[in-house]
Amino acid sequence: MNLNELLPELLKGLSNFTIGNGVMILAALILIYLAVFKEIEPVLLLPIGFGCLLANIPLAGMTAAEGMTKVIYDAGIKTELFPLLIFIGVGAMIDFSPLLAQPRMVLLGAAGQFGIFGTLMLAIALGFPLNQAASIGVIGAIDGPTSIFVATKLAPELLAPIAVAAYSYMSLIPIIQPPLMKLLTTKKERMIRMEYAPKPISKRTLIFFPVVLTLVVGLLVPEATPLISMLMLGNLLKASGVVDRLSNAAQNEIINIATLFLGLAIGSTMTAAGFLNIDTGKIMLLGLFAFALDTVAGLLFGKLMSFVTGGKINPLIGAAGISAFPMAGRLAAKTANDEDADNFILMHAMGANTAGQLGSVIAGGILLSVVSKLLGI
Amino acid sequence: MNLNELLPELLKGLSNFTIGNGVMILAALILIYLAVFKEIEPVLLLPIGFGCLLANIPLAGMTAAEGMTKVIYDAGIKTELFPLLIFIGVGAMIDFSPLLAQPRMVLLGAAGQFGIFGTLMLAIALGFPLNQAASIGVIGAIDGPTSIFVATKLAPELLAPIAVAAYSYMSLIPIIQPPLMKLLTTKKERMIRMEYAPKPISKRTLIFFPVVLTLVVGLLVPEATPLISMLMLGNLLKASGVVDRLSNAAQNEIINIATLFLGLAIGSTMTAAGFLNIDTGKIMLLGLFAFALDTVAGLLFGKLMSFVTGGKINPLIGAAGISAFPMAGRLAAKTANDEDADNFILMHAMGANTAGQLGSVIAGGILLSVVSKLLGI
Amino acid sequence: MNLNELLPELLKGLSNFTIGNGVMILAALILIYLAVFKEIEPVLLLPIGFGCLLANIPLAGMTAAEGMTKVIYDAGIKTELFPLLIFIGVGAMIDFSPLLAQPRMVLLGAAGQFGIFGTLMLAIALGFPLNQAASIGVIGAIDGPTSIFVATKLAPELLAPIAVAAYSYMSLIPIIQPPLMKLLTTKKERMIRMEYAPKPISKRTLIFFPVVLTLVVGLLVPEATPLISMLMLGNLLKASGVVDRLSNAAQNEIINIATLFLGLAIGSTMTAAGFLNIDTGKIMLLGLFAFALDTVAGLLFGKLMSFVTGGKINPLIGAAGISAFPMAGRLAAKTANDEDADNFILMHAMGANTAGQLGSVIAGGILLSVVSKLLGI
Amino acid sequence: MTPDLQLSLQITALGMGLVFGAILLLWLMMAVLTALTREKPPASDSPKAGTSTQADSNLLVALLAAGMALEDQEASSARPLEMPPTAIVSAWQLGLRTRQMAEKGNQARPPRY
């Protein structure tokens, strides 16, 4: 090649720029804007947005066979290492004592998973094949790493929209939930006071819990083992109190590095070809539906428990039985408190919220188990 | 597959559960118990125990071709990266000035390695092939990363029991050593006082030492180079005083992450098929023998030095010439002090203990060198 | 093999030692000496020196197919991950406000890159092929990661001498620049005072800047995208203020670990066969030439700006338009202050210095772009 | 109803059934675990914690909730209260800790992963 042919070559970046690139860069800028100025899950959406930006600069080579984001994607997403590493850190940040002090609250963590399956049904009805429908449904786990883990196994081609939906809506919980709470509960129900008489929880209980839980869930739902075991490993590191070095590493360097690279790698899959289609729009709507359905199912189950116990349960805590910690718990407590300034159900709501974190992971594993067996994967 | 066939599929986790799994899970629980409640090397035994737990949950897929612990094993154990990364951090934590201030103490670091070779002989006598016998013998290095490094090279199939033995017994040093000390020394010997006249050690000496040591050992025992050089790299990072960022990274994030993953990966090799056999029992006994033999050889050599110097050496410091720092040094000093409340041999014992750390790595390299050449590896 | 044949085998380390090994070990010791006692870029030169030491211990196996430094080299240098990870951290440490407050200062960041191309020409004249000449020229970027990134793409066989030259001379800036400053400027020029009336810079500007810069540079010079985008990602993490966890991880664990391993891996390529030749000597001289030429071009451009503005620009700040931050900026300010104790041009020099950081990366990308297209890579 | 929809209904029934089954088992497991591992509350094993008794907990819950309401509006500069060593504390301290971790003063939500 001589110098005359060089100039057009040098401008190939611009000449290869497509409208699709332009739209995706706009999407990237919106994600970065939401992350930075609206503070919507910035630790995830900022890297995802930036990764999307990079993937849509023509010929930059970041996503090419030997490009940086491809290397990171292969190392951490394909192997599913990143969501599991993040779970070690998350586990080390969870405190199960509010749940262990009121074990019956764990029931509320089951109802709040209905959004997963309801959304799966709707997605099937909209024509998505089963593997994709299940991956979309798992947005209803309202738990980033769980959604990413399941989607990577079942439908990696939908990873980016699913991750974006999962993390975006998580920040919208304070907007999504309160209207549904007021719609589905009566003023009288919201004013129900709950007694707080927690069992004292010993350090030994907190240490045994993650080990026993790993065993029980692992034996019954093997597909949930990677997720639940890493969550519990992190929790054991913290609860044991004897490996503070490892616990701190899990809560800091491991989770921070995995999060940054996970975001970049997921964002780098957001190419115009894969992202700019009607399915992405459907997924965003289905994700919103999943979040709302979780809340509705939780509230209805709360009302059922209230009825069964003869009015001793405030149904608002049903809405807290999802994974978004501690937002969902606080919203339930705040809504009750708004109705009656002397009504404090924070501790019950926190127990339900912790149950929702467990329920999400278990439900994700069950979904993965059922669907992968049906598909013969 | 239709839904009728699904339920038995879902319960396959339970139906694949074997007695072997049960026994190994019990072993895992014991390791976790020892780590958490007895604080026996928790940073290693807790992850090893948890890894063992995971490996014995049927169909969980953690150890399968693309499972998480397999990915980690291939990345860090097969490549021998983890023990070497740990050694960078350990090196940055060792201070060689007590040894450099009393150079003759280095001799005590040689005798305390006899357990390696004595155990190798016994293992051969018990019918182990040479590669396995050498790997078992290196438990007598009383140094986790060295044992793991050598065993990975020579007999990776024995990695788990060797690592478990090495780390378990290390915590039992305070139980194993004192009776042998009292048995093999006279009261008069234990009461020998030693003068402490350390040479002043300059910063330059501390900087040159790791560099020169790497060169000398590397040229004479090339197989010891990976181990000794990473230990010395870490030490140089610290001693130089000009790269505190790197020194801190070695002592914190690098060593913590490598330790957590090393433990998980080693634990994940503890399957019933590989672990539940008579060899594992033999290895545990041989490991205990190696620890005791190290102590005995150290004490006898201490008595020899005492004799040669006309009673100027307290033979107890011979028992400190092993790698377990600073436990062995403290035990020797305490035993002398118990006999005579005015007898302080702590500094000599610490010098011997530091020598034991060096001696262990060198002996591990020599063993690897001799055996791999004999086997034509 | 029997025991009689063993002893010569054991001494093979010594018998394989070549004069080349000896010379390279001497070179390693010099690098370590410069790093530790002269504090010449110790975070890089200490690991490079130690890696060189290891590569020249015969049969140690560190650089063999499965050796540690080879594993690290393949994981981080071949994939170009390490320089990019380092750039994330560097980006999070750069503050663009002094530049944004005086945008015209950015012009000075262009002239200071002439050393890149001037050195390329000289290297061609000395007989280096184009790919090597360009890699040598990029030493004139005076920016370690940029030099390493470009050299890895174009001429990986020259990586070690280029990296060593780039980092060594960077510390010699305080020796290289002042004489050229005095030679090329008149006392009157050096006494020129500059008014400081910075624009107030809003937080929003600092947030938009890295995003827009990535887009503009990425679209025009795709080959510069990996470098500039990681620098800007790090800067965005910091400037956004919403992801302090990720910003801290970038500035600490990510950059520290990448730096240590980068140094080791580059050092491990310094074998006698590849390093001990006349080319290495030429490269070291060409690197020095590149540094001097950058300074000269910067000063001459500063004089031009001074002339064009009718003496409102102190030409000394031209010498600050290189990547060595904050040394170059301080030297310019100090030289002006030495001439006239009331003359403070620090802020202008810092703006020019920041522009030099940007200009280096852009010039590196442009060079890579032009040369790789000419060579049809 | 198409076969696909029928299948998805079945998956939902089976899935939610398994989720509730697993959660019920979890309840059982938690009950057994807490029963088996119960300890007598040690006299004063944690000297850092305050001396307030279990009886104070309702008041505390009220205080906590009030603090939470405040916190939702603006970052409070108040020092965390001393708490008794019950389950409440940990949940609350987690909240405080995550808030501190989010180093921006005006950010009410903790980081999510």
Added chain:
Amino acid sequence: MTPDLQLSLQITALGMGLVFGAILLLWLMMAVLTALTREKPPASDSPKAGTSTQADSNLLVALLAAGMALEDQEASSARPLEMPPTAIVSAWQLGLRTRQMAEKGNQARPPRY
């Protein structure tokens, strides 16, 4: 002149042209960006920063430069000055921060990567 040298001259001309072109574009971009994102200086949004006004900045530059000269000779133990929230501060604080990071007291240069 050999063809190789001619080519290298062309590369230099093209390369420096592109560098200057890119930098000019950058200048334009920075000018537009700062113009578009300009904010009215908030009354007191950053309570930690001092109250000194823009007018003090020349004095400050002098102080900073004096401090810098000192620092080049020996590590100063003085506390960093309170600065107004302008561009100056950040550059200077970066200098201070990097010095603190270099934990050896007698090391004037920051780490480089």
Added chain:
Amino acid sequence: MTPDLQLSLQITALGMGLVFGAILLLWLMMAVLTALTREKPPASDSPKAGTSTQADSNLLVALLAAGMALEDQEASSARPLEMPPTAIVSAWQLGLRTRQMAEKGNQARPPRY
């Protein structure tokens, strides 16, 4: 005696011989190194360290050992003593540092790897 056992004996003899040989060489190396790199003790290069002289060291060793004995029984809350800049200090400080690293108050042993 089987050939295997004979081989293992030979390995032991050779191995321990090499270990002692390497250690003797190490001794020599250390002696030469300390001799070559000896420095005159600087008058007051480390102002943080105390002023106690070499002569105090026996007393210090006693104090240290006494402290160690205490520490074996329960975590001492005493502040680390000021030490003279000799080899003793570093070993001891290592002990203290590793103890502090093991953040549980009642844990006498440092972490092991």
